[in-house]
Amino acid sequence: MNKTELIEYIAKKSDISKAAAARALDSMIEGVKVTLKKGGTVTLIGFGTFAVTKRPARTGRNPRTGASIKIKAAKVPKFRPGKGLKDALN
Known part of the structure; x- marks a missing residue:
């Protein structure tokens, strides 16, 4: 399912326009981004939790040349599914 299909699904289930x-x-996506950028977490009970984790700097290899390269430290988003979502899949 892509974003357009998700919008159609939300509109149909909620009986609202596709624009709404x-x-x-x-707005939901923007709220999650803003919260994660501030270092917070977003928890949707029964669905899951969005959080930020830190990935340390490390040394990697260029696959084409085999040369060592430095990979900078980074903040990466993580999603942990909640019990409700896990139960719905099994």
């Missing part, structure tokens, strides 16, 4: 569903989805 798109605004709602975009």
Whole structure:
């Protein structure tokens, strides 16, 4: 399912226009981004938790040349599924 299909699904299930569903989805995504950028977490009970983790700097290899390269430290988003989501899949 891509974003357009998700918007159509939300609009149909919520009995709202596709434009309103798109605004709602975009607002939700923006809220998650802003919260993660501040270092917080977003927990949706029954669905899962979005959080930020730190990946340390490390040394890697260029696959083409085999030369060693330095990879900078980075903050990366993580998603941990909640019990409700896990149970729905099994």
